[in-house]
Every structure is written in structure tokens, then in C-alpha cells.
Amino acid sequence: MPERRFRTLERLIQQANRTSSSKPNSAQMLAEVIRVITDDGSDPYLVLGVLVEGAVHTLAKHIPPERQAETVGELRQLLADRLKAHGLG
Numbered sequence: 001m002p003e004r005r006f007r008t009l010e011r012l013i014q015q016a017n018r019t020s021s022s023k024p025n026s027a028q029m030l031a032e033v034i035r036v037i038t039d040d041g042s043d044p045y046l047v048l049g050v051l052v053e054g055a056v057h058t059l060a061k062h063i064p065p066e067r068q069a070e071t072v073g074e075l076r077q078l079l080a081d082r083l084k085a086h087g088l089g
Contacts, residue, residue: 034047034051055075
């Protein structure tokens with residue numbers, strides 16, 4: 001009888017893993033929302049301002065203080081690299 005319980009538990013775990021892996025994660029959802037908003041005609045300057053504010057909030061509130069300076073440098077480099085890749089920098 002214990003084997004049957006473990007098989008049931010194993011199936012439940014597999015089902016949960018399949019379900020969670022089929023759902024988009026928060027970063028994917030955010031990227032999609034940004035695409036929809038910009039493609040829908042929203043003010044691009046406002047969108048950029050919100051994105052910058054989101055980056056600053058994330059750095060200030062969710063990055064440990066001892067890693068903030070390093071992360072700011074990496075963010076600057078990432079932005080410069082992405083702008084350059086699109087012929088903007």
C-alpha cells in the first residue's frame with residue numbers, strides 16, 4: 001500500500017511541475033506587457049520613464065546594498081550595449 005501512495009504523490013509532483021513550467025514567469029509577462037503597451041500607441045517617453053523608475057525602484061529596494069554599486073555599473077553597461085546594438089549609442 002505505501003508504494004501506491006508514493007506513486008500518487010509522484011504523479012502530483014510531476015503534474016505540478018508541468019503546470020508551473022507551462023505558465024509564463026513574471027519577467028516574460030512584463031516583457032509582453034511592455035511590447036503590447038508600446039505597440040498600442042502609448043507615449044514612448046512615458047513608457048521609458050516608467051521603465052527607468054522601475055529599474056531604480058528594483059535597485060533601491062530589492063538589490064542588497066553591498067551589490068547596488070556593482071549592479072548600477074552592470075545596468076549602465078547593459079543599456080549602453082543594447083543601445084549600440086540598435087545603432088543608438
